[in-house]
């Protein structure tokens with residue numbers, strides 16, 4: 001029996017209403033509603049012009065006129081005071097690469113962490129007032145790509161600490177007192193941090209959290225268990241998500257230096273991120289001062305988690321852009337060395353296609369990082385855009401590792417000491433952490449359709465419920481008549497779409513190849529808009545159950561956005577190799593969207609680009625360290 005009152009229903013989010021009207025169980029509607037509510041509360045932290053409905057991705061699909069200026073970020077300013085710290089940090093890692101980064105357990109050593117702390121690395125995103133460097137996010141993410149080229153784990157740790165760890169929650173949601181207390185220690189590296197959200201029973205489903213905190217006197221008493229927590233060991237700091245009175249909340253927790261009866265590490269072997277610590281945390285009547293509770297102006301602990309996750313998703317893509325540079329740079333010497341049937345494999349069309357494809361993936365990742373981090377700095381929430389960056393970055397790295405890097409290196413890929421074999425789990429795990437890709441793809445789609453659904457479909461759904469229609473069908477004249485008031489605005493919108501002019505914007509002086517891609521993307525947006533609207537009409541309030549359709553549509557919209565962003569990025573690079581790399585990715589995405597087979601022209605373009613890269617003409621991989629070829633032999 002439903003326990004919702006009319007007052008509750010007023011408070012319900014669109015997703016919750018839709019699920020109830022669509023016949024879902026009370027529990028599922030309530031749980032999904034809680035997540036949707038948290039999402040709406042995050043929205044309200046941003047000025048209206050920076051909220052999802054006004055974001056570039058949303059506008060591109062729904063507005064009929066793509067705001068191209070919102071897809072083309074300006075170049076990074078020539079300098080910023082944080083540059084000194086960035087260069088010093090890069091220098092430290094460059095110098096330490098020869099065996100001095102890790103300790104005897106194979107983890108990033110305390111020495112390395114401290115030397116980086118001395119340079120200011122852990123405070124890059126923290127305001128100088130608290131001892132940090134105040135780096136704009138676009139500069140920070142650019143550094144992560146450069147750092148990942150030397151050591152992806154060191155880049156990853158900066159992201160864990162600064163984006164999803166304690167830094168973002170405190171600097172965004174802390175009181176002045178909390179900032180004074182925590183930020184200087186987080187900036188100096190005295191307190192390194194991570195974020196503890198996942199539990200054995202709660203990963204994708206964050207409404208299943210069970211860790212609780214109960215106020216006793218001046219302290220919260222925490223009970224529960226966390227799983228898969230990166231960079232959090234005794235003595236470090238965590239943004240700990242707990243339930244307080246049944247609602248998610250975040251406590252900033254300084255863990256004791258040693259395990260004790262109230263706090264234990266749950267150890268396990270984990271293949272991914274093996275150079276960092278990742279473990280479970282078990283709390284048994286663990287006490288945390290009440291003043292360590294973060295109180296967002298609206299919403300709850302999930303509001304805080306979602307905020308940091310967006311930054312983390314861009315950082316993940318930035319790290320992938322660095323790792324893919326390592327793969328490409330290390331494919332070239334091998335491809336030139338390895339001879340089969342009397343010829344270096346670098347001369348073969350198949351291998352050249354892989355080289356070109358990898359350059360295209362790097363171009364796409366670079367383009368997305370530049371775009372999304374600029375949006376964040378501009379004040380956008382960037383929810384949909386950051387999801388695109390996360391999905392593209394992780395999927396591109398997976399493809400690069402398996403389809404391009406591993407295949408080109410053949411059996412040597414599996415030797416100990418080989419970049420592929422040693423790091424394969426790190427190349428794959430980003431598909432899962434910070435949100436598994438397909439789940440995020442559906443979240444993207446839900447963000448995309450929310451406004452449209454609220455505007456046109458919610459009133460219809462409510463009227464259907466009020467009138468008591470069992471199987472509403474707008475084609476049935478009686479139903480249409482009964483729902484005429486609610487159907488009319490949608491009918492007007494639909495008719496308007498039929499007569500909407502085609503978006504024919506052009507970017508002056510653009511390379512012809514890239515201009516053609518931009519034109520394709522603009523046309524595709526209007527087609528995709530029609531498809532999304534069609535799916536909403538067809539499935540109505542049952543759309544939430546059509547997960548495969550949502551995921552499929554979501555991916556095509558994402559691909560079209562990646563295509564547009566990459567073409568515009570290529571246009572800003574000015575260098576032929578980067579333009580050609582952007583062109584290759586755009587051609588690939590167009591074929592994916594249209595289902596066409598690759599033409600001979602495409603294969604020639606790919607070979608030509610590979611030749612440029614093989615002759616050292618791709619700036620993106622200049623200076624990227626190259627490993628020794630394993631099992632080298634004398635080539636005759």
Ligand SMILES: Cc1cc2nc3c(=O)[nH]c(=O)nc-3n(C[C@H](O)[C@H](O)[C@H](O)COP(=O)(O)OP(=O)(O)OC[C@H]3O[C@@H](n4cnc5c(N)ncnc54)[C@H](O)[C@@H]3O)c2cc1C
Pocket residue numbers: 194195196197198202203204205227228229230231272273278429432433434435436438439547
């Ligand atoms: C290397 C690594 C580091 C990590 N670091 C951290 C960290 O620092 N802090 C932290 O809090 N967490 C961390 N995590 C956890 C990570 O965020 C979770 O693994 C991730 O969110 C997925 O949750 P799960 O593993 O519980 O997957 P599950 O919830 O078990 O889901 C498994 C799969 O089931 C499917 N699925 C689930 N629900 C649905 C649905 N409703 N509809 C359709 N399909 C569904 C999806 O394919 C999903 O991916 C880390 C994980 C890894 C691997």
